[in-house]
Amino acid sequence: MIIVSACLAGLKCNYLGDDNSHPEVVELVRKGLAIPVCPEQLGGLPTPRIPAEIQCKKVINKNGDDVTSNFQKGAEETLRIAKLVNCKKVIFKANSPSCGFGKIYDGSFSGKLIPGNGITTELLMKNGIKIITEKDL
Numbered sequence: 001m002i003i004v005s006a007c008l009a010g011l012k013c014n015y016l017g018d019d020n021s022h023p024e025v026v027e028l029v030r031k032g033l034a035i036p037v038c039p040e041q042l043g044g045l046p047t048p049r050i051p052a053e054i055q056c057k058k059v060i061n062k063n064g065d066d067v068t069s070n071f072q073k074g075a076e077e078t079l080r081i082a083k084l085v086n087c088k089k090v091i092f093k094a095n096s097p098s099c100g101f102g103k104i105y106d107g108s109f110s111g112k113l114i115p116g117n118g119i120t121t122e123l124l125m126k127n128g129i130k131i132i133t134e135k136d137l
Contacts, residue, residue, distance in 0.1 A: 043074025
């Protein structure tokens, strides 16, 4: 079973309360081959929510609040789901502080990307799960 970012599956769960629908991801879910998850919602954050980025290994929202614990909880819940469904691969939203793989925003809220991974991506990788983003499809 594949896990996918819920926003890529067309669910309105991104920080703006919108989706990042990707036709191939939507089709995987429709066929029952993938399960959509939103680590940020699983971590207890509302939708819509204040944008957040990783700064010095903490996740800080644009208001300056530390939301690291929400991101960690969401990562742990996503891993729990992955283990339940024997997930070996995920398709995550690129650049996200939860789901980004290879590149994430630099924490300045300026749109600049730096090398790095989101909180959930890191945890899943440590547990042997392969990560790709919608850009790899």
